[in-house]
Amino acid sequence: MPEFRYGNAAVHYGDNGNGTPLLLLHSGGSSGAQWRKAGEKLTARRLLTPDFYGYGGTDGWDSDETLQHDDQADLVVAALTHAGLADSTVDVVGHSYGGASAVRMVLRELANVRSLVLIEPMLAPLLAEAGEKKLFGEYEFLAHGFLDRIRKGDERGAWAFFIDYRNGAGTWNGFPDKTQMRFLGQSEATYQAFESNLANPTSLDDCRTLSLPVTVVCGEKTTAPDRRVTELLRDTLPNAQYVIIPDAEHMSPLTHPEAVASIIETHMARIESGGWS
Known part of the structure; x- marks a missing residue:
């Protein structure tokens, strides 16, 4: 696993395979290793799986300032740079906590992101904004x-x-x-x-500006708040597709890795063929 220094932190990320770069961002309480099973089905891709601050092999956040999703997004971009992909087009998959950081990365235009797959992204403040x-x-x-x-x-x-x-x-x-x-x-x-989830500044108006292709993924048996967030994204993002994983709860990359990999591959095939509409 590659390692580099970013600020005061040692940062680890996985870098496996060849082909189109695909950045996979993990959930809270996990690490880049959560993508191992799904990654076994994505053999045609170069998979980048960074560990966020405090997870896996990456050092913890050492500032007195409250950690924000923007800080995690900056860390991810540093990993892309270390991997030689600073100027490359990438597609991004984000699950839960990682989905929220992926959205911040795109909103701030930190990398050349072509498309997103958001698996129940942790954007709970949208519920409050929507009156839920x-x-x-x-x-x-x-x-x-x-x-x-x-x-x-x-x-x-x-x-x-x-x-x-x-x-x-x-x-x-x-x-x-x-x-x-x-x-x-x-x-x-x-x-x-x-x-950082509670302090996430991402708004519904922000989501309306995301014109890139997005596949929003929801587990059939997930919690009501997580489901409603995905529905808000489905109805707000201007260029979104919506997919439900049968029988899955929130942790679908771990419990349903083959289904998750299939959704990612379908998404990528449509992007690469020009078939997204």
């Missing part, structure tokens, strides 16, 4: 449930609350110790991720 108070309140319940437990020093309780919300009651207790320890090692990074 109940659904935004559900996301706030999740975010503050994690943040408040961390502030009280209850890391295990924070992760049990978060993991069980995402995957069903009892999931955390069913994890082996090794898996629990991996999550516990990401407590600070995930705390910062929730803060």
Whole structure:
């Protein structure tokens, strides 16, 4: 895995395969490794899978300033530059937290992004803007449930609350110790991720300016707030297609990697053939 220095941080990213560059941005509580299974089906692509601040092999955020999605976007662009792709056209896939950072990267025109695949991007503030108070309140319940437990020093309780919300009651207790320890090692990074999610400045008006092709992906069995965010994007983005993954919840790149890879390949084939409409 390539490594370089960016500011005070050591940054790691995966760089595998040949062909058209495809940038894959991971969810919170994960790393670039979350794309391994889906990547096995994307063999015709050069896959770039950076680790965000505090995840995988990348050092944590060391500033007193609150970490923002813009900071993660800057980090991703630095990885593209290190990979020799600063002036190249790239297509970007972003899941959850990574989807929010991908949108910031495009809005700020930090790279030559041709198209996006957004898998349930973490854009919960759009719910508040759209008047979806109940659904935004559900996301706030999740975010503050994690943040408040961390502030009280209850890391295990924070992760049990978060993991069980995402995957069903009892999931955390069913994890082996090794898996629990991996999550516990990401407590600070995930705390910062929730803060950056709540502070994300992306608006519906911003989304209306994104004229590039976007495939918006939603799991059939995801949570109501995540589903509604994807619906808002479907109805707001000027050049969007909408795909539902049957039986999938929020973590579809891990639970349904073949379906995710198929959606990405279909998206890419349409882009490359000029068949997007």
